[in-house]
Amino acid sequence: ATLTGQWDTLQTNAGRYTYQQNLWGAHSPGASGFQSSTLPDRILTSNTKSPKPATSVSWTTTYSWTGGPYQVKSYANAARNLHKLPLTQIKAIPSFWTWHYAAASANLVADVSYDLWLSPSASGSGADASSSFEIMVWLSTRGGAGPAGTRVGGMTYNGVKWGLWKGNVGTWVVYSFVAEREITRWSGDMLAFVNYLVKKQGLPRNHYLVQAQAGTEPFVGSATLVTEAY
Known part of the structure; x- marks a missing residue:
């Protein structure tokens, strides 16, 4: 299936995920371009060393954007359909993600997060x-792409150093962990980042985790990003 519309979505993997085009910034001042996202017609099975084998999804996103160099154009992503729970009831958020750029222009400004x-x-x-x-966790930043707000700290997790930024977007607070190097094969517990914010930034543990996504935010440039397994 190939998605091309601004808000196109597709339920995949027996309803475990919703894949979203999400061209939320495509019509920002001066912006121009296109994006399409393709999902295969088969379900993959992970070969990770997790205790229980888990089915995974794969996808390909191709885009080309110009104008509005400081404005994110889209966030093509796979969203895990959740049972919404308060953080106090969540013991772990394990995830793995293997991806690569099949093509990327020299002027690409984008993150994978x-x-x-x-x-x-x-x-x-x-x-x-x-x-x-x-709470954003950036596995990649290219072309000078940076998170909202200012740097307020950092941590080391899973052998990687992460800078932490804090800012405001809309009516909410955004925290962004940015890896010191590009990570194209990731396996870890996302709850580690949440727990750091609880201890160091006073994040309230009684709030609910209502959505969990993984995708890419392009600012300008052209690329084809391939997720082999997520």
Whole structure:
């Protein structure tokens, strides 16, 4: 299946994930371009060393954007369909992700990142007025792409040093962990980043995890990003 519309979505992997085009910034001032996203017609099975084999999804996103160099144009992503729980009831958020750029222009400005959304209520949906906190984990940044806000700290996890930024987007606070180097094969517990914010930034543990996504945010340039398994 190939998605081309601004808000096209597709349920995949027996309803475990919703794949989203999400061209939310495509019409920002001066912006021009296109994006398409393709998912295969088969379910993959992970070969990770997890205790229980888990099915995974794969996808390919191709885009080309010009104008509005400081504005994110889209966030093509796979969102895990969740049972919304408060952080106090979550023991782990294990994830693996293997991806690569099949093509990338010299002027590419983009990131590849996880996006976790918190809300005071289980009725929250993420990326709207019901959101309280957004937690991003950047596995890649190219062309000088940077997160919102200012740097407020950092941590080392899974053998990688991560800088931490804090800012405001819309009505919520966004925290962004940015890896010191590009990571194209990731396996780890995303709860480690949440726990760091609880201890160091006072993140409230009674808020609910209402959405968990993984995808890419392009600013300008052209690329084809391939996720082999997520």
